[in-house]
Amino acid sequence: xxxxxxxxxxxxxxxxxxxxxxxxxxxxxxxxxxxxxxxxxxxxxxxxxxxxxxxxxxxxxxxxxxxxxxxxxxxxxxxxxxxxxxxxxxxxxxxxxxxxxxxxxxxxxxxxxxxxxxxxxxxxxxxxxxxxxxxxxxxxxxxxxxxxxxxxxxxxxxxxxxxxxxxxxxxxxxxxxxxxxxxxxxxxxxxxxxxxxxxxxxxxxxxxxxxxxxxxxxxxxxxxxxxxxxxxxxxxxxxxxxxxxxxxxxxxxxxxxxxxxxxxxxxxxxxxxxxxxxxxxxxxxxxxxxxxxxxxxxxxxxxxxxxxxxxxxxxxxxxxxxxxxxxxxxxxxxxxxxxxxxxxxxxxxxxxxx
Numbered sequence: 528x529x530x531x532x533x534x535x536x537x538x539x540x541x542x543x544x545x546x547x548x549x550x551x552x553x554x555x556x557x558x559x560x561x562x563x564x565x566x567x568x569x570x571x572x573x574x575x576x577x578x579x580x581x582x583x584x585x586x587x588x589x590x591x592x593x594x595x596x597x598x599x600x601x602x603x604x605x606x607x608x609x610x611x612x613x614x615x616x617x618x619x620x621x622x623x624x625x626x627x628x629x630x631x632x633x634x635x636x637x638x639x640x641x642x643x644x645x646x647x648x649x650x651x652x653x654x655x656x657x658x659x660x661x662x663x664x665x666x667x668x669x670x671x672x673x674x675x676x677x678x679x680x681x682x683x684x685x686x687x688x689x690x691x692x693x694x695x696x697x698x699x700x701x702x703x704x705x706x707x708x709x710x711x712x713x714x715x716x717x718x719x720x721x722x723x724x725x726x727x728x729x730x731x732x733x734x735x736x737x738x739x740x741x742x743x744x745x746x747x748x749x750x751x752x753x754x755x756x757x758x759x760x761x762x763x764x765x766x767x768x769x770x771x772x773x774x775x776x777x778x779x780x781x782x783x784x785x786x787x788x789x790x791x792x793x794x795x796x797x798x799x800x801x802x803x804x805x806x807x808x809x810x811x812x813x814x815x816x817x818x819x820x821x822x823x824x825x826x827x828x829x830x831x832x833x834x835x836x837x838x839x840x841x842x843x844x845x846x847x848x849x850x851x852x853x854x855x856x857x858x859x860x861x862x863x864x865x866x867x868x869x870x871x872x873x874x875x876x877x878x879x880x881x
Contacts, residue, residue: 543603544569545692546625548594548617550581552656553630554608555664557696558586563666564695571597581661598623604688606630610757611764615640618647626685628692632712633765634677634705646685649677651708652698653716657752670697677705713768718776720758721769723751742846742857812841812859815868816880819856828875829856836871838864855880 545561547554547570558568558581570587571594572578582590591597598605607617607629614631619640621627626646631637634649641647654672656663674693678686693700703711727748730736762769786794819825833840842859860868869879 543567543688544601545604545606546570546597546600546602547587547606547608548572548597549608549613550577550586550590550661550664551608552659552661552663552668553652554606555581555584555586555661556666556668557606557608557630557692559584559664559666560669560696561692562586562588566692566695569597569600569602577661581664584661584664586661586664598625604628604692606692610760611636612760618642618645621645621647626681626688628689632716632761634675634708636764638677638679638705646682648679648681648685648689649705650689650693651675651712652693652696653712654698657749659754659757667697669693672698673701674698675701675703675708677703677708709765709768710771713765713772714775717758717762717765717769718772720750720753721762721773722776723748727751742844745846746844811862813862813865815858815860815865815872817856817858817872818878818880819854825877828877829872832868832871832875832877835874836864836868838868838871 544567545557547558547568550558550570550572554570554572558570562568562585568587569589569591570581571591572581573594578590578592581587591600602625605623605625605627607614607627609617609629609631611631611633614629615636618627618629618637619642621642624646626648628648628650629637630650630652632651634651638649641649652669652672652674654669656668674696676689676693681689690700726744730740730744783794783797786797817829819829839861840858841861844857846855846857858868872879
C-alpha cells in the first residue's frame, strides 16, 4: 500500500461541477450518485444512442454533443469513464488544468500515459454488474465499495476533489501503487472471469451437467454473463499480471490434483484454509430460503415480510426453476435474525425451505 495524501490535506472542497466522459455503467452511476450528492454533472458519450439513454435516465444535468463542448464547461473535476484503450488515448492527449481522474480497470498503462503536467489521479472502483450501459446505472453502485486510488504526484487540491467525489459516492478509498493494483485485480477480479468462462465452456459440452447446475455453479460463474468484448480488452491490457495469476492458479490446481491422487491429508488442509479465507471476506450471515410459486405477488409478499421482520438483509439470490417461473430465494441476514424473518415469511403465506 502507498501513503495516503489525505492525511496531509488542507481542505475538502464543497460539491462542485464534474464532467464525465462516458456514460455507461460506471460513468452513468457516477453521474447519478454525484447528482444525488449535490454535484452539478455535465457528460458526454461518443455513442449517440448511449447519450440518448443517459439523457432519459437523467445521469447528468446536461449532455454535450462533443468532447470539446464538455471541456469548454467550467469544470472542477473531469472523470474519464471509458475502457482502458480509450482511456489511455484520452488521457495521453489531454491538455487541461482541470483535476482529472479515470476509472479504468488497469492502472499501470494509464499512469504511464498521463502527461507530466496533467493534474491527474488514477482510480478504479471495485464495483460493477453483469450488465452494462446507462440502463444498468444506479446511484448506489459504489456504496460501501473499495475504490483504489493511485495518488502519484498529484497536488493536494486535485487529491481533495477526487477524494471528495469518491466519498460522496459512498465508497471507501484504498491507496495503492499502480503495479500493486494490477497484481491485485488480476487475482481477485480478472482471473475469476477467465475461470468462470472455462467452467461454462466445459459444462456446455455436457447438457446433463447444466441440467443439474445449482447454487454453487451459478455463484462461481455469475461473472460469465458479462459482455466479453470489454473483458478481452482489460485482460490483454493487464497481460503481465494476468499471466502471473494464471501461473499461480495452474500451480495450485496441480497441487490439488496431486493431493487427490495421493489421498493424503493435504487436500483437507487446502480446503480448510480456503474456507477460512472465504469466511474472512465479510461479516458472518445466516441464510433463510423461501420457495416462490410461479404466480403474481410472490415478491410483494417477500417485501412485506422483510419490512415486518426488521431483519438486516445482507444478500439476496434467486435460483429460478428450470422450466418457467418461480424458484427458491436465498436471503442472507445478520446472525440471530433468521427466526424473525422465517416467522414473517410464513405469516405472509410463503413456504420456508429448511
